[in-house]
Amino acid sequence: MTTDVAAHRPAAGWLAHAVMMPLAFVSIFPVWWMFVTSLRPENDIYSRLPWPSAPTLDNYAYAIQAIPVWAMLWNTLVYSALATAAQLLTAILAAYAFARWRFLFDRALFALIALTWLVPFQVVMIPNYVLVSQMGLIDTIAALVVPNLASAFAILLLVQSMRSFPSEVIEAAHMDGAGHWRILWRILVPNLRAPLAALAILLFISSWNDYFWPLLLTRSERSTVIQIGIQMFLTEEGNQWGPLMAISSLACLPVLALYAVLQRQVIDSFVKAGLK
Amino acid sequence: MTETATIAPPLRGVLSHWLRRQPLAPWLYLAPAAAALIVWIYAPLGYALWLSFHEWNMLPFASIRSVGTQNYERLLELPEMGQALRNTLVYLVGLLPLTVVLPVAAAILTHELKGRWRNIYRGLIFVPLIIAPVAAAAVWRWILDPDFGLLNTGLKALGLEPLRFLQDPDLTIWSIIWITGWKLIGFSTLIVSASLANINPSLIEAARMDGASEWQVTRRIRLPLLSPVIFLLILLTILLGAQWSFTYIHVLTQGGPLGTSNNIYYLLWQFGFGGLAAGWASAAGIILFAGFGLVAVALLWLMNKVTFHDN
Numbered sequence: 347m348t349t350d351v352a353a354h355r356p357a358a359g360w361l362a363h364a365v366m367m368p369l370a371f372v373s374i375f376p377v378w379w380m381f382v383t384s385l386r387p388e389n390d391i392y393s394r395l396p397w398p399s400a401p402t403l404d405n406y407a408y409a410i411q412a413i414p415v416w417a418m419l420w421n422t423l424v425y426s427a428l429a430t431a432a433q434l435l436t437a438i439l440a441a442y443a444f445a446r447w448r449f450l451f452d453r454a455l456f457a458l459i460a461l462t463w464l465v466p467f468q469v470v471m472i473p474n475y476v477l478v479s480q481m482g483l484i485d486t487i488a489a490l491v492v493p494n495l496a497s498a499f500a501i502l503l504l505v506q507s508m509r510s511f512p513s514e515v516i517e518a519a520h521m522d523g524a525g526h527w528r529i530l531w532r533i534l535v536p537n538l539r540a541p542l543a544a545l546a547i548l549l550f551i552s553s554w555n556d557y558f559w560p561l562l563l564t565r566s567e568r569s570t571v572i573q574i575g576i577q578m579f580l581t582e583e584g585n586q587w588g589p590l591m592a593i594s595s596l597a598c599l600p601v602l603a604l605y606a607v608l609q610r611q612v613i614d615s616f617v618k619a620g621l622k
Numbered sequence: 623m624t625e626t627a628t629i630a631p632p633l634r635g636v637l638s639h640w641l642r643r644q645p646l647a648p649w650l651y652l653a654p655a656a657a658a659l660i661v662w663i664y665a666p667l668g669y670a671l672w673l674s675f676h677e678w679n680m681l682p683f684a685s686i687r688s689v690g691t692q693n694y695e696r697l698l699e700l701p702e703m704g705q706a707l708r709n710t711l712v713y714l715v716g717l718l719p720l721t722v723v724l725p726v727a728a729a730i731l732t733h734e735l736k737g738r739w740r741n742i743y744r745g746l747i748f749v750p751l752i753i754a755p756v757a758a759a760a761v762w763r764w765i766l767d768p769d770f771g772l773l774n775t776g777l778k779a780l781g782l783e784p785l786r787f788l789q790d791p792d793l794t795i796w797s798i799i800w801i802t803g804w805k806l807i808g809f810s811t812l813i814v815s816a817s818l819a820n821i822n823p824s825l826i827e828a829a830r831m832d833g834a835s836e837w838q839v840t841r842r843i844r845l846p847l848l849s850p851v852i853f854l855l856i857l858l859t860i861l862l863g864a865q866w867s868f869t870y871i872h873v874l875t876q877g878g879p880l881g882t883s884n885n886i887y888y889l890l891w892q893f894g895f896g897g898l899a900a901g902w903a904s905a906a907g908i909i910l911f912a913g914f915g916l917v918a919v920a921l922l923w924l925m926n927k928v929t930f931h932d933n
Contacts, residue, residue, distance in 0.1 A: 359734065362733075362734055362735040365727075365732050366747075369728055369807065370746040370747055373746055373748075373749055373750050373804075373807070373808050374746050374749055376758070376762065376804070377761070379764070379772065380757070380760075383764065392770050394772070436658060439651045440655035440656070443647075443649075444648075446648070447645055447647065449645060455652070455656070458659075459656075462664075464915055464918060465663055465911060466865060466887065466910055466911060466914070468891060468903075468907055469667065469670050469907030469910065469911050470663055470670060470907075472666075472903055472904060473665070473667075473669040473673070474666050476669075477661075477662075477666070479682070496654070496655040498659070526651075551752050555753075557755060558869070573756045576760055577756055580756075580759070580763070580873055585764075587770075590764070591761070594754075594757035594760045595757075598753055601754070602749070602752070609745050610741070612748075613744055613748055617816045
């Protein structure tokens with residue numbers, strides 16, 4: 347219907363482009379500039395051309411010999427994968443409890459889980475730091491994972507999708523003698539593949555981009571994540587823009603690649619989550 | 623006494639009967655997530671509350687000394703506290719145009735965009751959100767560099783004085799606000815767009831039939847129907863804005879120069895880990911939590927009063 351209206355007023359289409367083009371440019375240009383700078387040779391680093399005139403991987407090579415980039419990327423991958431898996435698992439189970447049963451204090455518990463959003467990281471960071479160090483985990487990947495075993499965001503999102511799942515299907519399975527465990531893993535989870543995949547990507551990206559826990563809990567270069575690697579170049583005396591942009595690009599590439607492949611699902615689930 | 627004695631047994635019977643009828647299964651399903659949230663959020667919250675009445679330098683074998691409400695008193699008298707609070711307000715007010723006003727305007731002006739172009743723009747404006755904050759900080763520091771940054775090259779080419787975006791006490795906070803907002807403009811726009819798409823088109827058609835102009839349709843129909851999502855964005859900005867800027871402050875300015883870009887969250891970080899004063903940091907954290915909690919309750923109450931619902 348709205349397309350009809352737009353057809354009546356061709357100016358509206360141009361207006362939309364006139365608004366969106368600068369917005370898209372502002373959004374994407376800094377990222378583009380990061381990649382371009384990372385590919386420039388050192389003597390050309392101050393070039394203003396919007397593309398690298400003589401692209402080289404020198405900056406990447408420099409960054410890789412300056413800090414253990416591969417170990418950091420590997421650590422980031424392990425941490426993000428473990429945290430994502432744990433958060434998905436705990437959220438699937440908890441969401442099933444809320445979606446399937448009415449039980450004592452269920453609303454209060456749901457509210458308590460939602461309320462964890464209001465607790466600033468800075469309030470719990472000292473107690474959590476103390477706990478992790480008592481567990482003897484400082485400077486390990488496990489230290490990063492254990493405080494992130496459950497995500498309130500994941501639980502809330504999954505309760506929504508499980509509640510909107512047709513209850514007839516579940517009832518039918520129930521009639522056939524399927525227990526809760528079986529219904530959850532054989533019917534709900536396979537059918538909720540799309541929202542689960544989108545959620546997994548969001549959780550993965552947010553763990554991948556995590557910066558403050560690793561900063562607090564890791565000590566040595568070899569056991570930390572790539573975000574801390576960027577920070578090492580940022581705080582060094584003098585600005586080595588080329589290597590700094592190279593390591594920033596390396597930290598962004600996996601996330602951007604994941605996004606490029608599953609762009610629509612990521613946007614849809616983010617926007618849906620925001621609307622709720 | 624006799625009364626309670628006679629009432630208690632049947633009451634207990636009812637209670638235990640009722641408890642027995644409660645299914646056990648949901649608790650089992652809930653247990654892993656609940657345990658994680660209790661251990662890593664609620665118990666620490668209690669511990670932070672306890673710590674806030676004590677003095678401790680965070681070394682494992684150092685003694686913890688009870689100091690009553692002294693941490694709170696000294697915090698509230700701290701000269702930096704006032705500045706950080708004022709700056710937190712500047713951050714919030716500065717962020718609102720980027721996270722609310724601009725996205726609402728952009729979404730309304732572009733709601734007729736359909737098909738391929740729409741998907742391309744959506745895909746592009748979302749990118750800043752998924753870029754790692756530290757990487758974003760690095761890129762912006764490069765673009766805003768006073769000597770060789772792209773922006774200052776542009777200013778010089780126009781014959782203007784270069785600006786020290788991240789060093790000038792008058793500019794720094796605005797640069798950090800911009801970087802924080804840059805990550806969120808596209809995301810907010812997408813949320814408002816999705817909410818616009820949910821508006822029943824027959825409402826707008828009907829208004830057009832009655833001869834309403836485009837501006838009147840926006841003013842009288844779209845904006846009121848967008849009010850829940852606008853409130854949501856305002857709420858998120860107020861509650862989380864200071865937190866979002868945290869990484870950029872830490873990586874780019876450490877609150878400087880002269881505390882001009884410091885906010886309440888960053889001040890807290892400096893107390894806890896810069897000064898190793900766990901009591902102070904916890905007290906500041908509790909003040910924050912209580913303060914923002916009250917703001918959240920007030921805003922939610924207001925939201926229910928003011929927003930307009932379609933159904």
